[in-house]
């Protein structure tokens with residue numbers, strides 16, 4: 001038995017219907033704010049992610065599906081969407097358009113992670129990117145839009161907010177934090193000691209009681225922001241407050257991508273397992289376009305996991321499959337007439353299906369009832385009987401009279 005590859009899944013019709021609901025909300029909410037859909041290729045030059053996402057990140061180090069294209073070039077199944085959208089922005093000279101250029105996407109992404117509930121090797125994201133604006137209003141707009149999408153889906157999530165400042169500020173802060181950790185070396189848990197040089201920020205996540213006390217007093221990046229960065233961050237917070245969004249300042253928020261500057265945020269849901277509780281996240285990435293060979297261009301965006309949103313979502317109203325007409329074939333067999341009638345009914349705007357499984361007439365009527373058909377046309381030799389399934393009324397009609405009769409008695413009137 002061949003099964004789906006580990007960490008992947010089939011989207012069955014019922015799942016697809018819920019995904020369509022999500023897509024309609026995303027399109028409505030993002031479209032209303034001027035975001036337009038973009039679709040980039042499923043694979044890109046490996047170099048794009050190495051440079052864009054960052055050589056030192058887990059994604060680039062361990063999680064990329066990379067392969068040789070046969071001509072000695074390395075390609076990679078996209079692990080995320082921001083670097084590709086920036087590549088497209090540069091490649092198509094979109095700096096010449098009125099700025100910012102706002103995009104949204106709903107696509108598949110690939111990461112070779114250890115599969116578990118909410119963590120897959122192929123997964124879907126809805127994302128939004130606004131390229132060409134440094135305004136704090138852009139960050140706030142993006143965050144509000146994601147909050148609106150989560151709201152529309154009935155996902156209750158907590159917003160965590162931070163600012164990273166610039167890479168220069170971060171480098172200085174890292175030195176200060178490392179020195180602080182060294183000064184308190186003896187009081188730190190051994191696993192924190194081991195990571196002082198590798199990743200001093202991890203010390204903030206320690207579960208060790210003593211370490212936590214030390215870290216409560218440690219210098220915070222938020223207190224080291226330049227006046228410009230601090231002002232930008234305050235403006236974002238004011239706008240969010242004004243929009244009625246509640247958030248927790250999380251000075252030690254870290255995300256797995258290297259391109260962030262200034263605003264950084266995440267939405268967490270308690271409806272998900274703790275290790276995969278982030279439904280979506282993003283931030284500003286003012287240096288990325290330049291890193292990828294474009295002119296310096298400020299930008300900001302987010303992505304949210306479709307599977308995680310759907311897991312945390314409330315009841316979604318799925319549109320039922322409507323069947324106005326089921327065309328049954330009688331004993332004398334009239335497959336071609338039946339085919340024509342179903343086809344013409346669809347052309348007239350009705351939802352029409354015909355018998356395709358060779359059932360007996362009794363079986364066909366049962367099937368029509370099961371799928372909720374409003375009318376059944378029984379085509380038998382030259383005769384066509386139309387049965388109203390609700391009233392039980394049955395009329396013998398000329399073939400040309402069937403569709404007008406249904407239209408007269410339906411919502412099209």
Ligand code: HAM
Pocket residue numbers: 079080081082111113118119120121122123124125127128129255256257278279280281282283285300301302303304305306307308
């Ligand atoms: P990310 O945090 O890596 O950000 O992914 C965003 C969301 O995608 C996560 O919060 C999660 O819901 C979902 N996700 C990530 N990995 C998996 C997985 N293996 N299985 C299921 N869901 C997953 C980014 O990708 C950035 N490009 C976001 C961004 C856009 N930043 C700025 N613009």
